[in-house]
Amino acid sequence: MAEFLLKYADARGQIHQQVEEGSNEQELRERFTQQGFLIYSIKRRAGVAALAGRRRAKKVDLEKFLIFNQQFVTLVRAGLPILKCLDLLCERLTDAKLSPFIREVRDDVKNGTLLSEAFARRGIFPAIFITSILAGEKSGALGEVLERYVNYQRLALEVRKKLMLSLLYPALLVTLVIVLIVFLVTYVVPNFAQLYQGLQATLPAPTRLLIAIGTTARDYILAGVAALIGAGIFFRAWAQRPAARTKIDMLKLKTPVAGEVWAKFQVAQLARVLSTTLTGGIPLVQALETASESVGSALIRESVGQARKLVKEGQSLSGSLATTGVFPPLAIDMIEVGESTGALPQMLASVAEFYEDDVKTRMTAALALIEPMLMIFMGGFVAFVLIGLYLPIFSLADTLK
16 A cells, blocks of 8 residues: 545645555545545655665764754644744754754645655654654654654663763773783884894893884884774775675674674664554554664664565564574564564563663673773783893893802
């Protein structure tokens, strides 16, 4: 069934504009004409998820977008018309990057465009947000649907912030360790090498190895940095390809420990999106389409696309996801229970909460091990450098005695 933008007048002469599903334009025109409506226009419209899924030149700041949505929901729940809400928000937005897009949305709505399509035309707003607005337009409960989206966005940002904060200290520690190693190898060791060269002493094997590494690193450090930057640029350009993204995600999935945590985080994000869209009244097939556009992993996106085709053919969601071989068995079992009990949105929310807590626990445990492991590695490396550099001095002292 295709979607059409329908504009018509009722028996009292009031003009209405809404999205309706139909096999073709003629069938939709005959259906509403038989109901006594005067048809002004029927236009076929592209799927909102497809419009929202276009390659984005820019991305909206999710934290500032959350503030906008909170204000928008408050105004809608207060009973103000959509156009009035957008007028008020355009005058009070503090985000200079978001403000022009909201003004464009307001202008489109003023010209008769549906709110969901006006947001979709901008190409920077999340697919789940646009689909939520579409669900609110179809159900007539835009305020409730947007409030559920705000709750989803708040939870998603909270999880993301916790992960970023937990990774901040280990990243800083790894950076300092790398800087210290580079300093010792490229500056301290070569200076000792010049000292020993002047003494013309026979050096032990550890010292010769350390000096060889240090002098080579000092001579080729600029070339090494340039090669590293070039490799980074090449990898980034290669990683932009869809096939490369899928290969990278498969490599992440096969990584010991980290791969399991990454997969569970992606499943939690997917379950949260599906729960939000299904609770908002979106059909399962369209919810899967929105979810595939919302997740960041190319592998998960392809897997959800495969599952969507199977669901469209009449198979269950749990069985369709199981055929992809990507999703954890426990998640499949929980979804199957939700389907059999008729509480799929609630079960998906439980799946999201369970895996978010699991990811948090595993990340905390893994990061707690990083600090002592780095300290042990750094202590061993510094000990090797000190022993290698001072062994010749001890040998010379014994000779003098």
